[in-house]
Amino acid sequence: MGEKKRGAELGDSAQKVLSSARGLVQSVRNRHIPQSNSDNSNDTLLKSEMEFHNAAMKNDVYAMTKFKEEKVNINARNNLNRTALHFAVAGNHVEALAFLLSHKARVDVADKHGLTALHLAAWSADLRIMQMLIKAGASQNVTSQDGMNVLHFAAQKDKNDIVDYLLKELQLNDLNTIDAKGRKPFLLAAEAGHLEMINNLVSLELFTSEKDKGGNTALHLAAGNGHSEVVDVLIQLWEEIDDPNEDGATPFYLAVEGGHDVCANLLLEAGSDINTTTKDGDTALHIAAQNGWCSLVSFLIGKNIDLTPEPDDKNPPLHLAIINNHMPVVDILLHSEYDINATNQKQQTALHLAAEFRNIDMVDKFLKAGCDLRIADQQGKTALSTASRSNHTLIVDMIIKAERYYTWKTGLAESIQETDVSLTFKQDHSTHTSQVRSALWKLAYNQLKSQEWKRLAQLWKFTDMQIKTIEEQWTGKTSYQEHGHRTLLIWLHGVLLTKENPIKCLYEDLVQTGHQQLAENFRLESSNSMESKKCTIS
Numbered sequence: 001m002g003e004k005k006r007g008a009e010l011g012d013s014a015q016k017v018l019s020s021a022r023g024l025v026q027s028v029r030n031r032h033i034p035q036s037n038s039d040n041s042n043d044t045l046l047k048s049e050m051e052f053h054n055a056a057m058k059n060d061v062y063a064m065t066k067f068k069e070e071k072v073n074i075n076a077r078n079n080l081n082r083t084a085l086h087f088a089v090a091g092n093h094v095e096a097l098a099f100l101l102s103h104k105a106r107v108d109v110a111d112k113h114g115l116t117a118l119h120l121a122a123w124s125a126d127l128r129i130m131q132m133l134i135k136a137g138a139s140q141n142v143t144s145q146d147g148m149n150v151l152h153f154a155a156q157k158d159k160n161d162i163v164d165y166l167l168k169e170l171q172l173n174d175l176n177t178i179d180a181k182g183r184k185p186f187l188l189a190a191e192a193g194h195l196e197m198i199n200n201l202v203s204l205e206l207f208t209s210e211k212d213k214g215g216n217t218a219l220h221l222a223a224g225n226g227h228s229e230v231v232d233v234l235i236q237l238w239e240e241i242d243d244p245n246e247d248g249a250t251p252f253y254l255a256v257e258g259g260h261d262v263c264a265n266l267l268l269e270a271g272s273d274i275n276t277t278t279k280d281g282d283t284a285l286h287i288a289a290q291n292g293w294c295s296l297v298s299f300l301i302g303k304n305i306d307l308t309p310e311p312d313d314k315n316p317p318l319h320l321a322i323i324n325n326h327m328p329v330v331d332i333l334l335h336s337e338y339d340i341n342a343t344n345q346k347q348q349t350a351l352h353l354a355a356e357f358r359n360i361d362m363v364d365k366f367l368k369a370g371c372d373l374r375i376a377d378q379q380g381k382t383a384l385s386t387a388s389r390s391n392h393t394l395i396v397d398m399i400i401k402a403e404r405y406y407t408w409k410t411g412l413a414e415s416i417q418e419t420d421v422s423l424t425f426k427q428d429h430s431t432h433t434s435q436v437r438s439a440l441w442k443l444a445y446n447q448l449k450s451q452e453w454k455r456l457a458q459l460w461k462f463t464d465m466q467i468k469t470i471e472e473q474w475t476g477k478t479s480y481q482e483h484g485h486r487t488l489l490i491w492l493h494g495v496l497l498t499k500e501n502p503i504k505c506l507y508e509d510l511v512q513t514g515h516q517q518l519a520e521n522f523r524l525e526s527s528n529s530m531e532s533k534k535c536t537i538s
Contacts, residue, residue, distance in 0.1 A: 049076035056084035056100070059093035064100075074105050081111045089117040089133070092125040097132055107138040114144035122153035127161045140172055143179075151175035155185035155201065158194040167204055176206055182213035190218035190234065193227030198234070207237060215245030224254035228262040231255075235270045242272055248279035256284040256300070259293045274305045281310065289317035289333070292326035301336045309342035316342050322353045322362060330362060340371045347377040348386075355387040355395050360426060363387075363395050367402040367425045388469040396473075397486055398425040400466045401493045408494060428493065436502050439526040440492065444485035447518055453484030455513050460491050 045053065052072045055063035064084075068074065075083050085105045088096035101107070110116050118138045121130040130150075134140060143149045151172070154162040163185075166172045178184055186208050189197040198218075201207060211217050219238055222230040231251075235241060242250045252272035255263035264284070268274060277283050285305050288296040297317075301307070309316040318338055321329040330350075334340065343349055351371045354362035376382050384403070387395040402425050428437065444453070457467050470483050488506075495502045503526045510519035 044079050045076055048072045050078075052076070053078065053082075053084050053087055056088045056093070056096045057091055059088070059091060059096045061095045061099050064096065068103060074100060074103055075109070077109065081109070083109050085109065085117045086111060086115075086120060089120045089125055089129055092129060094128060094132070097129060101132060101136045107133055107136050108142065110142070110144075114146075116142055118142065118150050119144060119148070119153050122150045122159060122162055123157050127159075127165055130162050130165065134170075140166070140170070140175065145180075147178070147180035149175050149177065149179075151185050152179055152183075152188055155194070155197055156188040156192050158189070158192065158197050160197055160200050163197070163200060163204075167206075178212075182211070184208055184210065187212060187216075187218045187221055190227070190230055191221035191225060193222065193225060193230050195227075195229045195233065198230055202237070209238065211243075211245070215247070217243065217245075217251075219251045220245055220249070220254055223251035223260065223263045223267060224258050226255070226258055226260035226263055228260070228266060231263045231266050235266065241267060241270055242276060244276075244278075248277065250276050252276060253278060253284050253287065256293070256296055257287045257291070259288075259291060259296060261295055261299060264296065264299065268303060274300065274303055281313065283317075285317045286315075286320060289326065289329050290320040290324055292321070292324060292329055294326075294328045294332060297329050297332050301332070307336065307338050309339055313342075313344060315344045318342065318350050319344050319348070319353055322350055322357065322359070325357075325359070327361065327365075330365065334365070334369055340366060340369050341375060343375065343377075347375075349375050349377075349383065351383040351399075352377055352381075352386050355383050355392070355399070356390060358390060358392045358395065360394060360398070363398055364424055364426050367398060368423055370406070373399065373403055373406070384465065384469055388472050391473065393473050393486065394427055396469050397427075397490055400462075400469070400490050401425045403463075403466065404461075404490070404494050405497060408498065423497075425493070428489065433492070433496070436492070436526055437489070439503075439522060440488040440506075441485055442525060443518070443522055444488055445481045447521060448481075448484045450480045452513075452515070453480060453487050456484075456491075456509065457487050459509055459513060460487075460494075462487070462490075 048067055048070060049072060052064060052067045052074065053076075055061075055067065075085075077083055083106065085097070085100050085107065086109075088100055107118070108116055116138070118130070118133050118140065119142075121133055140150060151163065151166055152175075153159075154166065166175060176184055179188075183191075184206070186198070186201050186206055187210075189201060209217055209219075216224075217238075219231065219234045219241065222234055242252065244250050245254075249257070250272065252264060252267040252274070253276060255267060275283060283305065285297065285300050285307075288300060309318075315323065318330065318333050318340070319342075321327075321333065341349055344353075348356075349371060351363065351366045351373070352375075354366060371383075373383060377386070381389065384396065384399045387399055405423075405425070454467060457470075462470075470486055471479075473479065473482065475482070491506075492502055495505055503523060507519045507523050510516075510522060
């Protein structure tokens with residue numbers, strides 16, 4: 001999902017054909033033959049032949065006449081197999097073309113992409129050029145490497161006068177064939193969003209609901225590329241607007257995949273199933289979340305798309321938003337009461353993924369939303385274990401803070417509830433707590449001995465798993481100092497939530513564990529710290 005641009009691209013060789021045409025047109029505008037290290041188109045030409053090509057680009061018939069008098073080969077081909085005729089037609093130069101045709105220039109030479117002058121005329125020139133080439137004997141049925149004929153190019157470029165000439169005057173209805181991707185001119189016009197061409201082809205009875213080789217109809221192609229006016233017309237002609245392509249994607253799904261709100265809404269109003277799924281089991285909400293289309297995520301939720309995660313879902317929409325770091329989409333889903341505890345195929349919750357990706361903001365968001373911290377993935381790892389395995393100490397500490405907070409909240413709801421608005425589990429950098437935090441740092445790094453932090457942790461009812469995950473960060477013999485510091489900060493977070501005096505509490509706990517002198521030292525160190533009533537979580 002998302003890796004394929006379903007129904008929205010031309011094939012590789014067709015792209016080269018069109019790029020070739022655009023390159024020729026740009027050549028004329030810039031008055032030089034395109035050159036690059038990888039594609040030098042002149043190194044097979046004699047100097048006079050190259051200058052003759054140049055003159056054709058500039059529509060300089062006087063110079064072309066002089067070169068012809070000097071016996072220049074007017075059909076000389078460059079490395080791309082292009083002749084002066086290609087350049088004259090690409091530049092829409094009637095005079096240069098007339099000169100070349102009057103001197104028997106070959107009209108059916110194909111360049112290395114199978115592109116003839118007639119193809120170029122349908123793509124970049126006007127009807128007069130087309131008529132001159134056909135009167136000179138140019139083959140109307142020749143196709144490019146991608147199987148595209150002149151009608152394909154004219155429909156794709158919105159050349160209605162050329163289409164009318166080919167079909168009405170010349171009666172070349174056999175040009176209405178499929179290209180190498182299985183697309184008729186009608187599909188190419190829909191893909192390009194040419195409303196006038198679509199209406200013209202319908203009037204010429206060339207409308208088709210046939211599918212290309214990818215299973216895409218004209219409606220798929222128009223919707224996937226955001227051509228709302230064309231979609232609006234095609235809907236009136238369609239019998240089954242939810243017909244899936246080879247990937248199981250409907251036009252509605254492709255509209256959402258491309259981020260096209262208007263097309264998606266038109267299709268829904270016409271009766272498309274909002275809960276349609278692809279062969280991979282993906283809904284429109286999946287692809288909108290994956291691509292970060294906030295307006296479409298909100299739109300789909302407003303249209304009552306099913307928010308119930310499937311148990312075998314590889315990655316539910318919330319997980320896809322996390323993987324692609326789309327925080328606004330996460331916010332929308334959470335606000336819509338999406339199941340925050342839904343799991344993917346690996347039994348990972350949103351919190352597991354946020355911890356694995358070390359996304360502090362998302363971890364904090366899920367912790368505040370009250371996600372279930374006990375859920376284990378296929379490997380039996382909780383989000384805390386995942387964070388510990390990723391060696392991200394800040395997230396480990398955040399999850400421990402949350403575990404302790406929700407344990408306290410169960411029994412102390414009245415005293416904690418009022419702090420919920422400003423609740424965060426991130427590292428505390430507030431000025432209100434700076435002095436007490438400084439005192440805690442000095443206590444951990446200068447006074448507590450190796451195992452003393454554990455005794456405090458046990459006194460404060462840290463679980464064995466919480467102590468273990470703090471210990472997992474091992475940097476050497478002095479690691480206990482960092483372990484103690486982290487433990488003290490986690491403890492401080494809880495004390496401030498319950499609006500207790502941290503200095504008084506720690507003093508009493510140090511005394512209780514038999515550290516009278518440490519208690520006195522800490523109180524002295526903290527004597528000028530903040531007033532406890534001003535300590536608020538931030």
